[in-house]
Ligand SMILES: CSC[C@H]1O[C@H](OP(=O)(O)O)[C@H](O)[C@@H]1O
C-alpha cells in the first residue's frame with residue numbers, strides 16, 4: 405500500500421505550521437512558475453506533511469495572482485496525495501457564524517482572471533468536477549475537527565469570486581438568496597479544479613470571519629472585522645491539522661471516489677498530435693497516464 409502525504413494550503417492568517425516535526429522550508433521548482441513560497445515539509449504522527457502558505461509568508465500574493473498551477477504542481481511533485489485547503493470566508497448563513505468552520509463540498513466558480521487548467525492546445529483534457537472535493541479526506545477532516553472540539557458545519561457551497569474587492573450588497577444578496585451559496589471567498593477556484601486534474605484528493609475547510617454584506621445587523625464586511633477573527637481561526641485550523649494525520653493514517657489505499665484516477669479517460673488529444681513541450685510540463689501532474 406502506498407503512503408499518505410498530506411499537503412496543507414494555508415490561507416489568510418495561516419502562514420506556518422509550528423507543530424511539524426523535522427521542519428524544513430524548501431524551494432520547489434515547477435514548470436508552471438514559482439509557487440507562492442517555499443514549502444515546509446515535515447511529519448506529524450508519522451505521516452509526511454507539506455505546508456504551503458497560499459499568499460506566501462507576509463501575505464504577498466493577491467487572490468488573482470496566487471500561482472495556483474505552480475502550487476498544485478509543486479505539491480504533486482513532492483509526493484503529496486491529499487490536499488487540505490484552509491481558507492478565510494464570509495458567511496451567507498446566520499448559523500454559520502464567525503469562528504465556525506465549514507467543510508465545503510461544492511463550489512460556484514465566478515473567477516475569470518486566472519489560469520484554470522494544466523491542459524490546453526496540444527494536450528486537451530476534460531475531467532469531471534461534479535463532486536469537486538474528496539469525501540474520504542473530508543470525513544477525516546470532520547473527525548479531526550471533532551477531536552479538536554471545533555464547530556464544523558458538514559457541507560456547504562463556496563462561491564469563489566475574483567476580488568480583491570468584497571461583493572456589492574446586490575451581489576451578496578444574489579449569491580445568498582438566489583444562488584444558494586453558503587460561504588464566499590476568493591481562492592478555492594481554480595485550486596480545487598487543478599487538484600482534480602493533478603489527481604489529488606482535495607478538501608476545503610472554510611473558516612468563517614464575517615457575514616459578508618447581507619446581514620442587517622452586521623452591516624458591510626470590513627477587512628478590520630476579518631483580521632480580528634483571523635488569529636483565533638488560525639489557531640483552530642492548526643488544532644484541526646494537528647489531528648488530521650492520526651485520522652487519515654500513513655497507509656493509503658486507492659481513493660474510493662477515484663480522485664487519484666481522474667485522468668483515466670480524460671485526455672482527448674491523439675498521441676501523435678500531442679505537443680512535446682506541454683507533455684514535458686505535465687510530467688508530475690499527468691505522468692501516470694502519459695508515461
Ligand atoms: C483576508 S480577507 C480576503 C482574503 O482572505 C481569503 O483568502 P484565503 O482563501 O487564502 O484564506 C479570501 O479568499 C481572500 O483572498
Ligand SMILES: Nc1ncnc2[nH]cnc12
Nearest residue numbers: 492493494588589590616
Ligand atoms: N466576505 C468575504 N468575501 C470574500 N472573501 C472573504 N474572505 C473572508 N471574508 C470574505
